Amino acid sequence: MDRRLQILLVLFFKEVACLEVSGYLGKSVTLPSGGNSSWNPTTIKWSIFTNNTWIGTYIGGKTVTNRLDEYTGRLSLNISSGDLTIHNLKSSDAMEYTVDIKTSEKDPIVNKIKLTVKQHLQEPTVKKLYHAHVEGGCWMAFNCTSADQHVTLTWRYNKSLNPSHMYPNDRIMLLFLNQEQTDAKFTCVSNENKESVSSQLTRIHLDDCIPAHQSRCEHGWSFFLGVIITLIPVIIWICSRIRENTHTHTHTHTV
Helix, strand or coil: CCHHHHHHHHHHHCCCEEEEEEEECCCCEEECCCCCHHHCCCEEEEEECCCCEEEEEEECCEEECCCCHHHCCCEEECCCCCCEEECCCCHHHCCEEEEEEECCCCCCEEEEEEEEEECCCCCCEEEEEEEEEECCEEEEEEEEECCCCCCEEEEEECCCCCCCEECHHHCEEEEEEECCCCEEEEEEEEEECCEEEECCCEEEEHHHCCCCCCCHHHHHHHHHHHHHHHHHHHHHHHHHHHHHHHHHHHHHHHC
């Protein structure tokens, strides 16, 4: 049988393997070819799209990785293993890649690699909602937010700091500094799966709580308004939970 016909039959009937690989924006990722460095490949072709547009090749002893402008300067091809490394990952790099390896001793190998491009978690932001000086110390409220979706936010603080309240989803922390505990340090941590990132360290001091010129009456109003501002999201959250429970209860009775 003709050698070319044999190759065509192998490619037609061979089940093409598909491997999933993930990388992060701005970083590098290596797409494994599924080959072996001991095979001494004679031809390596990496392509994208259904029309098999070449992006990196090793043909006739020559390596070319600038076939497509989008990947120019960002590809490294290992001519021993056939692996392709993409540097400075972009969102547009997320797609399916095909590698075709030929050797002088083994049947051709065709594998597909699906690349997913992720983004590292962004640093959460801590903002002071209000502070109010009262007899014996100072009340403070802080809010933690993240630009990322579906993350879990938690507070990390020194053991001497004992927050009075942690409101829904731990986004709001209300704490009290007394005359003995005059300062505190804490951060907000954003978590998703096994990745986490912390905000900048926040330092607060009792002396910075209220400007010296503020009157007692202003202290009282600041504290009152601060409590109202802090409680608004809590009340909204509680009402939404009650509404959800009522809807579920009504649906159950209807069924």
